Amino acid sequence: MAAPSTSLPDSLGRFGRFGGRYVPETLMRALVELESAYLSLKDDPSFQNELQAYLRDYVGRPTRLYFARRLTEHCGGARLFLKREDMNHTGAHKINNTIGQALLTVRMGKRRVIAETGAGQHGVATATACALFGLECVVYMGAEDVRRQRLNVFNMQNLGATVVPVHSGSRTLRDAINEALRDWMASVETTHYILGSVVGPHPFPMIVRDFQSVIGRETIEQSRQQLGRLPDVVVACVGGGSNAAGMFYPFIEHEEVRLVGVEAGGLGPEPGKHAATLCHGRPGVLHGTFTYVMQDEDGQTLPVHSASAGLDYPGVGPEHAYWKETGRVEYTCVTDREALEAFALCARLEGILPALESSHALAYAFRLARSLPRDHVIVVCLSGRGDKDTAEVARLTGMKVPE
Amino acid sequence: MSDNRLEATFRRLKAAQQAAFIPFVTAGDPDLDATAALLRACARRGADVIEVGFPYSDPIADGPVIQSSYTRALARGLRVDEVFDAVANVSRDGLDVPLVAMVSYSIVYRRGPERFARQAASAGFSALIVPDLPVEECDELLHVAQQHRLRIVQLVTPLTDDARLERILQKAGGFVYFVSVAGTTGERERVPQYLKSRVLDLKRRTSLPICVGFGVSRPEQAEQIAAFADGVICGSAIVRRIAQSASLPAEQLAQRVGDYIEEMAAAVRRARRG
Numbered sequence: 121m122a123a124p125s126t127s128l129p130d131s132l133g134r135f136g137r138f139g140g141r142y143v144p145e146t147l148m149r150a151l152v153e154l155e156s157a158y159l160s161l162k163d164d165p166s167f168q169n170e171l172q173a174y175l176r177d178y179v180g181r182p183t184r185l186y187f188a189r190r191l192t193e194h195c196g197g198a199r200l201f202l203k204r205e206d207m208n209h210t211g212a213h214k215i216n217n218t219i220g221q222a223l224l225t226v227r228m229g230k231r232r233v234i235a236e237t238g239a240g241q242h243g244v245a246t247a248t249a250c251a252l253f254g255l256e257c258v259v260y261m262g263a264e265d266v267r268r269q270r271l272n273v274f275n276m277q278n279l280g281a282t283v284v285p286v287h288s289g290s291r292t293l294r295d296a297i298n299e300a301l302r303d304w305m306a307s308v309e310t311t312h313y314i315l316g317s318v319v320g321p322h323p324f325p326m327i328v329r330d331f332q333s334v335i336g337r338e339t340i341e342q343s344r345q346q347l348g349r350l351p352d353v354v355v356a357c358v359g360g361g362s363n364a365a366g367m368f369y370p371f372i373e374h375e376e377v378r379l380v381g382v383e384a385g386g387l388g389p390e391p392g393k394h395a396a397t398l399c400h401g402r403p404g405v406l407h408g409t410f411t412y413v414m415q416d417e418d419g420q421t422l423p424v425h426s427a428s429a430g431l432d433y434p435g436v437g438p439e440h441a442y443w444k445e446t447g448r449v450e451y452t453c454v455t456d457r458e459a460l461e462a463f464a465l466c467a468r469l470e471g472i473l474p475a476l477e478s479s480h481a482l483a484y485a486f487r488l489a490r491s492l493p494r495d496h497v498i499v500v501c502l503s504g505r506g507d508k509d510t511a512e513v514a515r516l517t518g519m520k521v522p523e
Numbered sequence: 524m525s526d527n528r529l530e531a532t533f534r535r536l537k538a539a540q541q542a543a544f545i546p547f548v549t550a551g552d553p554d555l556d557a558t559a560a561l562l563r564a565c566a567r568r569g570a571d572v573i574e575v576g577f578p579y580s581d582p583i584a585d586g587p588v589i590q591s592s593y594t595r596a597l598a599r600g601l602r603v604d605e606v607f608d609a610v611a612n613v614s615r616d617g618l619d620v621p622l623v624a625m626v627s628y629s630i631v632y633r634r635g636p637e638r639f640a641r642q643a644a645s646a647g648f649s650a651l652i653v654p655d656l657p658v659e660e661c662d663e664l665l666h667v668a669q670q671h672r673l674r675i676v677q678l679v680t681p682l683t684d685d686a687r688l689e690r691i692l693q694k695a696g697g698f699v700y701f702v703s704v705a706g707t708t709g710e711r712e713r714v715p716q717y718l719k720s721r722v723l724d725l726k727r728r729t730s731l732p733i734c735v736g737f738g739v740s741r742p743e744q745a746e747q748i749a750a751f752a753d754g755v756i757c758g759s760a761i762v763r764r765i766a767q768s769a770s771l772p773a774e775q776l777a778q779r780v781g782d783y784i785e786e787m788a789a790a791v792r793r794a795r796r797g
Contacts, residue, residue, distance in 0.1 A: 419633030
């Protein structure tokens, strides 16, 4: 397989054979418009300067590259560094993208934003950016997720967003995406859809990757400053894959750096028990893109499971599918249990509560660190903080949370 | 191109200066016996073409009424092969009207375009509408569809610009499905003003029949549209009626929904075509 290109997607939105646009004609104009607006702003210095200023002064970037001394000693192998995306305003990497796309919305002259959210992190990050720029914000959220994530629903409302519970289908993230796409078909002339991950039809996988790539660019610069070289291994969790795409993309051309994406192995490899699309799925079409998916023999989407709501998605970004097929990135998975153990270890040894999503990356990094020599360096993308997961961790570990 | 029942139907209607009435039914809602009875009832009571929807778990082009029908059918374990079998049975008993499959590309891809086209043709379908397969991505399916004498119906919307329209019309077959309003399927109150001029404009650009769908639910709307379009497609209003009568035995269900089909078909026939 040829080395992967970093100049993708092509004009049809393809990363190798993955990606593209599998959407109704009703959406094509919106996608074409968005693509051309984005491509014209991408290299516009005034847009980039404005974005950089917000990332610095509002989001709090650059986030730190932190040497986790006690975790390193505990594992007794390679040195572990954490890229602290949990230190961003709103507590996760999601805001890198929502600030970028909200600025894009303003530049396109649109005043209304819609978004989908699963656990609520992207919804909160979108509501935040919309509050900042005075944009009307409607967030679609599966009715089941609304029930499970009441705190985030409340937060979005406090930020001025309208949260619309979605009662169709499985009443989770994928239905929220379906509903947001439907809204957009009817509202495209006034509305921008801020998709939260590197999924969906072109140009979304490209736009979200580009806005998240600040993670990888900073990591490269910080590694050079703090270590005098690039890390040996970079690890990130993969649901839809936005933090991983942002972390990996700037490293793709540095072939000496090993890149590992960690999916949600859930309860095990049986269908319905996990959300490890690249590990156990196969190519197919979902939500407007050709990528790895979890589908049955008829092409119907299969249920997925993860303790981490942010990884609980039956598809994955098409560029990840491309990186998998070219062999540039390795994809593996860890179970709910391993992620919970990593959560506890990171909390106790470093005083950092990691998001359950990020705990998947940590779990694999701990395993890997033990097998590597002490002069090796592993960077883990700590994509978000774990306060939001308190109730879920308590439920899974049988602890009681005070009301 | 070899002849196709769909094309023959539109030729006959054109000669009679009539528009086609095209009802939509979801396969397997409430069950396949009902679907078979509904197909026969549609044909008997004035449908000129029938669209059969293949239930899909994540439909993005459809509104809540049709999505719910898909969810119900899939919840009972409906499989694609069963849809083909049921339609093949109805076709074998003799059905006077051509059938068009409405199916997501997720389903077509998983099965393989060649195998899907072969099964569709052998079940008696004359054409496929794959709403999430835009013109840029449709070459492979077009190629295999041609080998099975299946037409691929393309969608055009009020927002489709001229350059895209050219590309779409080059690849369109059977008829052009004009989506009358931006958005998803579902019933609307009024016939939009721009509709007539857009349809007439399309007619100048292609010799294919122009059929209008998305939002048609009342006989007056159907009659107005049939005055200038070559066909009127009606989906959500029918699927909603099927859902309301879902507890009836298949024949009674088909009888009741058939009353509505007849009313709509009569409205289409009444239209005065200039």
